[in-house]
Amino acid sequence: MAIKVRKAGLSTTIQDLGRPGYFHLGIPEGGAMDRFSLRVANMLVGNDEGAAGLEAVFMGPELEFNADTWVAVTGATMPILLDGEPRDGWTAFQVKKGQVLSFGFLKSGARIYIAFAGGLDTPKHLGSRSTYVIGALGGIDGRPVAEGDVLPLGKPGMPVERKVDTALLRAPQNPVELRVLPGLYWDRITEASQDRFFAEEWTVAPEADRMGYRFRGGSPMEFVPRDQPFGAGSDPSNIVDGCYSYGSIQVPGGTEPIVLHRDAVSGGGYFTIGAVISADMDLIGQLQPNTKVRFVKVDMDAALAARKDRQERLQKIRAALAGG
């Protein structure tokens, strides 16, 4: 069973839940930017939640099926068309041999997730099918899918028609609030700059991809004066190159914060002011350029509570789908 790629979209990659364990060599965990949406898409078609699907950013692909199967699309809102007929998002639907799945223009969010019953069955590299384009690893020859590719499918479970109650999803926000735990090199900037970082509104810059999201619009940061330590470099935003955290916020030159995401660089020489909490990483994957964002200061207890909240939300969906 396989799927033929008729049009690839802008950058459509094969993603699962990633390859932990190699970040110390500069190979990031990768995997779906919005893991919540990939998990739910897989649940809908009766897959393991970590099965590989397609992540398409801003624009959907066009796919032709050579056998009957089940499909679910989650994540961003984008018209879903099967042989030109609309289908619902967050819903498993049947596809017949020879039918073509295509998409209309993006309405909200940034990335759709397409899960197929049985999951995409491309070879695993370092334990994962996720595509890490910078390192030419995973997916198909380490690149996004291209026109003419044939994507093999694994053995399906027993999918049935079912849908997710969208009341169980996180409500959209404007501006989007990203919760941040201050830390790392937070004390390198003055208290006034610390306050401004949380008080001001930021917008997503065009430089936003799987490696990281850049934000602009806030004031330049003021550094606490110091003699730069040996090996760091002369700019006050420089540190001796160290390891980075997923979600960590670096501010080269003190101007535009960059939040590292799933395909993060594992280290570097810019200071970081803390990290977006794990529960809000999915949210970043759905941000379009120019979206307004506020960073919200939280402590560890709040970060852990948010993490639990996200897990409970997933558990509710899991339970609802198992019951239906």
Add this chain to the structure above:
Amino acid sequence: MKTRYTFGGDEHIFVEMDDEMSLEAFFKAIAISRAVEEAQIDGVTEILPANASFEVRFNPDVIHPDKMMARLKELESAANNAEPRMQTRIIEIPVYYQDPWTHETLMRFRERHQDPKATDLEYAARINGYDSVDAFIEAHHAQPWFVSMVGFVAGLPFLYQLVEREKQIEVPKYLRPRTDTPKLTVGYGGCFSCIYSVRGAGGYQMFGITPMPIYDPQQKVSYLKDFMVFFKPGDIVKFAPIGREEYDRIVAEVEEGSYRPGMAQVTFDLDAFNADMRGTNAKLMEALNGN
């Protein structure tokens, strides 16, 4: 040296052994990293040693962040007693300095550089007090280097020069990072040299290029069949200058699978190195050349 512990979100603890670079800080970071690995703490998913720091990634559903922090602090004292010595290897990395590819790239990004009228090498030679680019290149390859971190992107080594601090080369990064760097560029930023494992963005000054692949996700390169990443922290590197002919010859040898990097097993002892840097280096290079 003052150790500093901090959380990076709810899944990471970052530990800075020192805010400045030294081999002492590196050895301490690697000793704790190893102690964490050996302690087999439930919930730890990644351990990342870096130049003068390290990071632990953990699952806070399995171990509470405060408990994780306390465990790391306990392990620090054990690591303080570790001997700064390691069994490692010295590897010869051929470098074609002033090659046409990095030259073409640096010319394209001149407006992002501190000194748009000079090349990266001319600039680096001048600010480090060398009379000529040739003398500077000589200083870059005459003594060995220590791999104090692997990362940034897949398999990229950060190299620390094994010479007295006052002789170490130091250069700033580009004012604004380039959007392109040729694959296998030998670069420089702060006190570190590096080898770009893949093509892509970069802020380090560009000095040359090596014909020797150091990352191969397809694992077709003969010496990367066991694992796709060549370097690991603690490796010692000796750069060897080559010209265009030798560059082309090595590229062809890599292609046909006959290239073998020059390499020897050695012990690196930090105390011995500090007591006699040039003598220790001479022995390391003897091991390489005798192989």
